[in-house]
Amino acid sequence: MSAAARFLFRRRGGEGWHWTDVLSWIWLVGGLLVMFGPALWLVASSFKTPAALAEFPPTLLPYATKTATVEGFDKPLALYEVVQPDGSVKVLAEARRVGTMAQMVDPAQPGETLRVNIAERRPVRALSFSWSNYTEPFTQFDFLRYLWNSVFVTVMATVITLVVNSMAAFALSKYEFRGRGFAMLVILATLMVPLSVIMVPLYSIISSLGLFNSLWGVILPTVATP
Known part of the structure; x- marks a missing residue:
């Protein structure tokens, strides 16, 4: 060991x-x-479908209701386990739902329709990973541009903040001068000011500097505010 x-x-x-x-x-x-x-x-949750995210109670793993293609229906229908009067369990497909009642059909015999209370059925579920959640951003949006903007803003704001704050910290910790304690008190006091208080004045300053629709309009307020 x-x-x-x-x-x-x-x-x-x-x-x-x-x-x-x-x-x-x-x-x-x-x-x-x-x-x-x-x-x-x-x-x-990133592997779940929007329907799985809206389920309650939620599940940790990404489960999805199985579907089946039924003759006479354009789209696949969700499958459910329904307890029969004799106690047996039969897998039926949901054709339509109105309130608490659902119209169910047997995938093997789609011509017969049954009315089932939604409380008396249980969805047939299986583990299903929605990989499209990771592929669609690259096809539907300019994801790489968004990623680059986030990385650039984060890195530049961090670097500038470290440079400015390290110089201020060095001066306050190493040099003895009149008003050092008051300067430290002012710095600590500004840290307690919430962003919502200075948001409108900050917006006006960014507007007057002509930094709208630019990355520096996001970077500089982050550096300047506590």
Whole structure:
């Protein structure tokens, strides 16, 4: 076992488990789930269809209702499991839904229509990844341009902010001058001003500088505001 592994898995109780070891692991695992759980949910949701995203209660994995092509219908119909009066389960396709009642047809015998309450059926679902969520942005939008704009704005705003703030931090930390404490107090006070308070004046300044419809109109306010 490496030194890093020994450090991570060390125990207060030596060879055995101390109650503080158990409490520490519960705290660490719980924190891991709280921090990365939403990120994992976001990644899993990116593979869902719009209909799956609107489902309640939601599911972690991207499930989709199976469909079947039925004679006499132009579009594929969703499949549902319906409990029959004799207790057996039969797979039917939904032809139409009105309120709480749905008109169901047997894919093998589409000429016969049955009326079923939606509470008495269960969708036939299967794991389905909607890969089109990752391909459509490249075909329907200028995604690479949008990505470049985001990267450029983020990098430039970060670089300029680091340069300006590092010089200010160096002066406040290394030099002794009159009013240094007041300057620090003003900087900290401006950090507490919400963006909504200065949004209208900031908009007017950007308009007067002629920075509308430009990336610098997004970068400079980010650098100048607290």
